[in-house]
Amino acid sequence: MNIYENLHSRQTKLSLIGLGYVGLPIALEFAKKISVIGFDINSERIELMKNKKDPSNELDAAEFNNADIEFTSNPDDLKRASFHIIAVPTPIDKNKLPDLKPLISATTTVGKILKKGDYVVYESTVYPGATEEQCIPILEKLSGLTLGKDFKVGYSPERINPGDKLHTITSITKVISGSDSEALQQISKVYQIVVNAGVYEASSIKVAEAAKIIENTQRDVNIALMNELSMIFNKMNINTYEVLKAAGTKWNFLNFSPGLVGGHCIGVDPYYLTYKASELGHVAQIINSGRKVNDGMGAYIATELVKKIIHMGKNVLNSNVLVMGATFKEDVSDIRNSKVADVIKELQSYGINVDVTDPHASSEELKREYGFSLCASLKNNYDAIILAVSHREYLDLDENYFISLSNQRGIIFDIKGVLHGKINKLNYMSL
Numbered sequence: 205m206n207i208y209e210n211l212h213s214r215q216t217k218l219s220l221i222g223l224g225y226v227g228l229p230i231a232l233e234f235a236k237k238i239s240v241i242g243f244d245i246n247s248e249r250i251e252l253m254k255n256k257k258d259p260s261n262e263l264d265a266a267e268f269n270n271a272d273i274e275f276t277s278n279p280d281d282l283k284r285a286s287f288h289i290i291a292v293p294t295p296i297d298k299n300k301l302p303d304l305k306p307l308i309s310a311t312t313t314v315g316k317i318l319k320k321g322d323y324v325v326y327e328s329t330v331y332p333g334a335t336e337e338q339c340i341p342i343l344e345k346l347s348g349l350t351l352g353k354d355f356k357v358g359y360s361p362e363r364i365n366p367g368d369k370l371h372t373i374t375s376i377t378k379v380i381s382g383s384d385s386e387a388l389q390q391i392s393k394v395y396q397i398v399v400n401a402g403v404y405e406a407s408s409i410k411v412a413e414a415a416k417i418i419e420n421t422q423r424d425v426n427i428a429l430m431n432e433l434s435m436i437f438n439k440m441n442i443n444t445y446e447v448l449k450a451a452g453t454k455w456n457f458l459n460f461s462p463g464l465v466g467g468h469c470i471g472v473d474p475y476y477l478t479y480k481a482s483e484l485g486h487v488a489q490i491i492n493s494g495r496k497v498n499d500g501m502g503a504y505i506a507t508e509l510v511k512k513i514i515h516m517g518k519n520v521l522n523s524n525v526l527v528m529g530a531t532f533k534e535d536v537s538d539i540r541n542s543k544v545a546d547v548i549k550e551l552q553s554y555g556i557n558v559d560v561t562d563p564h565a566s567s568e569e570l571k572r573e574y575g576f577s578l579c580a581s582l583k584n585n586y587d588a589i590i591l592a593v594s595h596r597e598y599l600d601l602d603e604n605y606f607i608s609l610s611n612q613r614g615i616i617f618d619i620k621g622v623l624h625g626k627i628n629k630l631n632y633m634s635l
């Protein structure tokens with residue numbers, strides 16, 4: 205089974221199942237070098253991609269140029285491919301448990317068209333064991349084929365970072381794993397077609413799955429520690445960012461800062477690990493505590509602001525607050541699982557009028573997802589302004605800009621600490 209040679213000589217194709225933030229950039233990168241079929245169940249998204257539009261707003265139209273790629277939502281087209289990469293969402297449900305429905309559905313699609321000699325590689329983030337326990341049995345059952353003898357499987361986690369133009373699929377070391385040594389070797393060669401940074405061959409599929417899940421769990425726990433420290437320092441009347449700057453002069457102090465942890469990776473992936481741990485009889489105390497702290501930050505921020513409004517001698521009821529930034533992180537349009545929505549909801553529960561502005565987010569999407577829209581025009585009498593997301597458009601704003609939007613005794617809540625040292629006249633607070 206020399207899949208690498210067959211792909212390289214274009215005797216067969218590579219397919220990408222799930223063309224979102226992760227899948228589309230990989231598909232287009234491979235399509236510069238080999239023949240690709242891009243499959244997604246969402247036909248509206250497929251139509252946009254056929255017209256060189258990235259539905260996730262990450263890639264320019266130029267990225268679609270000179271790409272040997274066919275976009276389709278017809279699963280039969282996948283029969284013409286032999287190397288299938290699955291990059292569908294792995295969210296959590298309302299009970300914060302892994303929701304493997306998209307992964308199982310994509311595996312079912314591939315299982316039905318799988319033929320001898322094919323490869324299936326998973327890129328979706330999962331708990332250790334998911335590929336072998338959940339996916340491979342479906343592939344074998346639906347295809348009637350046997351793993352190892354007839355087809356091979358691999359797992360290669362994705363490490364791209366939305367909005368990050370520096371760390372891309374070609375420039376990040378790719379962790380690779382395979383169901384046997386031949387699979388590992390072939391999958392490794394295939395990824396090296398596009399990954400200039402090289403690959404790391406993990407010893408097993410489970411190790412590769414675990415490596416990905418702990419990358420994000422480690423970030424989550426460290427940010428939770430920063431959030432807890434910021435609550436403590438707030439009570440001590442010392443600025444967390446000043447403390448972190450001082451501590452950061454030590455060679456081995458880790459560079460993390462407090463903030464809202466939203467999106468569909470860092471705030472979600474740890475639940476995959478804690479789920480599997482508890483299935484095995486282990487209650488993950490540190491990881492669960494970190495999740496609890498981070499999930500409570502929206503309410504904490506709102507409560508701290510309400511206290512400040514009261515201390516400034518203002519009325520909380522019907523006060524006006526502007527929230528700048530609604531996406532889950534800076535410089536992206538993605539609003540899914542944005543924790544800014546928690547801040548807004550909590551403020552509204554106190555009877556505060558909240559205006560929201562964001563240069564990247566879609567007002568309609570916000571309305572659909574969270575029930576609030578972006579305000580059409582900004583006022584000049586806000587009691588408080590929360591700089592919630594550090595979009596590049598906000599980084600050069602000076603104090604006069606915020607004064608022009610504020611009434612007397614205006615308050616600035618600088619969640620990300622980007623205005624630290626710049627605000628002298630307004631009442632400044634940060635995490």
Ligand SMILES: NC(=O)c1ccc[n+]([C@@H]2O[C@H](COP(=O)([O-])OP(=O)(O)OC[C@H]3O[C@@H](n4cnc5c(N)ncnc54)[C@H](O)[C@@H]3O)[C@@H](O)[C@H]2O)c1
Nearest residue numbers: 222223224225226244245246292294306309310328329362
């Ligand atoms: N977004 C990131 O930065 C990032 C980074 C690393 C890893 N990941 C992981 O990568 C995976 C994909 O995430 P994403 O952000 O690209 O998701 P996404 O929501 O942006 O895109 C997923 C795409 O898959 C499609 N899809 C859903 N079910 C399908 C099915 N059964 N068959 C075919 N297509 C289907 C959707 O229509 C959508 O276009 C997740 O496991 C995620 O945790 C994401």
